[in-house]
Amino acid sequence: MTAATATSRRPAFDPRKLLHAREVGVLAALVLLIILGTVLSPSFLQAGNLLSVGQQISQIGIMAIGATFVIINAEIDLSVGSIYALAAICTGMAIAGGISWPLAALLGVVVGTVAGILNGLAVVFLGVPSFIVTLGTLSVFRGVALLISNGAPISLNSSQPGVADFSLLGQGRLFGLVPMQFVIFIVLAAIGIVLLSRSRLGFNTYAVGGNKEAARLVGIDVKAVKVAAFALSGFTAAVAGVLGLSFLSYVQGVTGTGLELTVISAVIIGGAALFGGSGTMWGTIIGVVFIGILQNILNINGISSFWQTVITGLVIIAAVAADTWQQRRKTRA
Numbered sequence: 001m002t003a004a005t006a007t008s009r010r011p012a013f014d015p016r017k018l019l020h021a022r023e024v025g026v027l028a029a030l031v032l033l034i035i036l037g038t039v040l041s042p043s044f045l046q047a048g049n050l051l052s053v054g055q056q057i058s059q060i061g062i063m064a065i066g067a068t069f070v071i072i073n074a075e076i077d078l079s080v081g082s083i084y085a086l087a088a089i090c091t092g093m094a095i096a097g098g099i100s101w102p103l104a105a106l107l108g109v110v111v112g113t114v115a116g117i118l119n120g121l122a123v124v125f126l127g128v129p130s131f132i133v134t135l136g137t138l139s140v141f142r143g144v145a146l147l148i149s150n151g152a153p154i155s156l157n158s159s160q161p162g163v164a165d166f167s168l169l170g171q172g173r174l175f176g177l178v179p180m181q182f183v184i185f186i187v188l189a190a191i192g193i194v195l196l197s198r199s200r201l202g203f204n205t206y207a208v209g210g211n212k213e214a215a216r217l218v219g220i221d222v223k224a225v226k227v228a229a230f231a232l233s234g235f236t237a238a239v240a241g242v243l244g245l246s247f248l249s250y251v252q253g254v255t256g257t258g259l260e261l262t263v264i265s266a267v268i269i270g271g272a273a274l275f276g277g278s279g280t281m282w283g284t285i286i287g288v289v290f291i292g293i294l295q296n297i298l299n300i301n302g303i304s305s306f307w308q309t310v311i312t313g314l315v316i317i318a319a320v321a322a323d324t325w326q327q328r329r330k331t332r333a
Contacts, residue, residue, distance in 0.1 A: 023271050023283040030290045037297040044300065051179060057292035058181035059240040061285065064266045065192040066116075066236030068284045069229040071267050072196075072209045074276025075130040077230060079119060080237040080263055082141035084256035087112040087238035088245040089145045091155035101166035108245075109238045115141055116234015119262065120227030122269050130230075138260070146253035151251035156245070163249070170247030181243050188236065193281045201228060209276030265316045291315075 037044040063080050064315045070077045091108030095101055115137070122133045156163045172180040196202040207215040214223050245251045270287025272279025294315065298308045 023280060023286055026269055026271060026283065026286050026290060030096065030286055030293070032201060033290065033293055033297070035301075040297060041300050044297065049296070049300070051177070051182075053289075053292050053296045054185075055179035056296070057288050058179065058185040059244055060259070060262055060266060060291070061185045061288040062188055062236050062240045062243070063233075063263045064236075064270075064284050064288050065188055065281065066229075066233035067263050067267050068192065068196065068270075068272060068279060068281055069205055070130075070233045071264070071272045071274070072205050072276055072279045073226055073229045074118065074209045074212070075123065075229065076264065077116075077119060077130065077233045078134040078135040078260050079115070079141055080233060081256040081259035082138050082145065083112045083115045083234050083237040084244065084259055085251065085253060086115060086141045086145040087241035088251040088255060089149050089154060089253065091242050092156060092245050092251050093149065095156060095160070095163065096154060097164065098161070101162040105166070105169075105242045107234065108242045109266065112241065113231055113235040114240020115228060116231045116237070119234065120230030123230065124223040124226050142253065142257075149253055151253055153250060156249040158249075166246055167249060168246075170243050170245070181247065184201070184243065184315065185241070188239070189285055192284075201225070205229065206277060209278075211277070222226035254276035256260045262291065262312075 034044075043049055056274075063084070067077060067080065083161065083262045087108035090111045094104035094107050099107070118143070119130070119134055119137055122128065122137075123130045126133070153255070158164050158167065170181055174180060174183050180241065196205065204215065205218050207218070207220055208222050208225045215225075216222050239249075241256065244255070266287040267279065267284050268274065269290055270279065270283035270285070272283060293310060294312065298311065303311075
């Protein structure tokens with residue numbers, strides 16, 4: 001068979017197939033939102049404002065990368081806000097105790113990853129739904145953060161050894177322009193895209209989320225896949241917590257309360273199904289950007305934070321409703 005013959009037998013690219021992609025709907029909504037922001041405020045598209053949005057979405061975006069693996073696995077992780085705080089507390093206490101900031105940051109990330117692994121082990125070996133497990137560990141990890149800090153806030157001073165360098169992670173700008181937090185988010189998002197779409201872990205994640213019994217029958221270690229997903233969720237929550245400490249040079253035990261809802265919202269708005277088996281990292285990134293731009297538009301137009309909460313909640317309901325409608329339409333078809 002010649003190359004020309006093989007090429008001629010390949011199915012022609014059909015642009016209409018793009019319309020079935022889960023990301024298309026939220027991408028269209030994002031474009032409309034950008035247009036609305038431009039109309040409402042001439043300063044919206046200014047480079048300074050857009051870079052500010054990039055910095056604001058970075059921590060939520062990093063946490064959403066790990067949460068995507070959990071949700072595609074048909075699980076949920078409500079403890080990421082508490083892991084965020086626990087990792088930041090451990091890092092801050094280590095730096096304040098004289099440990100070099102790279103080791104302190106590594107400690108925080110390891111603690112968060114271990115917390116994620118514990119979540120996964122509890123889910124797969126106790127047989128308790130992840131909603132219940134992580135609802136419990138939300139309090140457990142938060143309580144540990146409060147216990148080890150005695151409920152007192154931790155504040156880092158630039159006069160302490162290594163604090164100035166550590167602060168560059170959260171406050172620095174690449175080439176004096178792009179926030180370092182945003183750079184780290186982009187790097188981790190790229191790794192997440194590759195892991196989910198090009199690796200065996202990604203393939204197994206979709207298989208387990210779609211039908212874990214079928215996945216088990218074809219030889220996939222379902223328990224290992226689920227534990228890996230929770231480990232990634234803990235890892236990304238911890239990285240975000242370390243960056244949050246670096247940015248503010250301040251943390252307390254209640255830091256990060258409510259972050260889990262924003263993280264899950266971003267993944268769901270990005271097209272991941274609550275029942276697992278579908279979703280993409282690109283969709284999650286679009287969902288994170290959508291939430292960030294929505295909040296930015298509300299802020300620059302002076303909308304009350306109370307109304308911002310209401311509007312964000314309505315957007316989440318609309319996103320889930322649209323996903324449910326789409327699934328029902330596919331079922332009928």
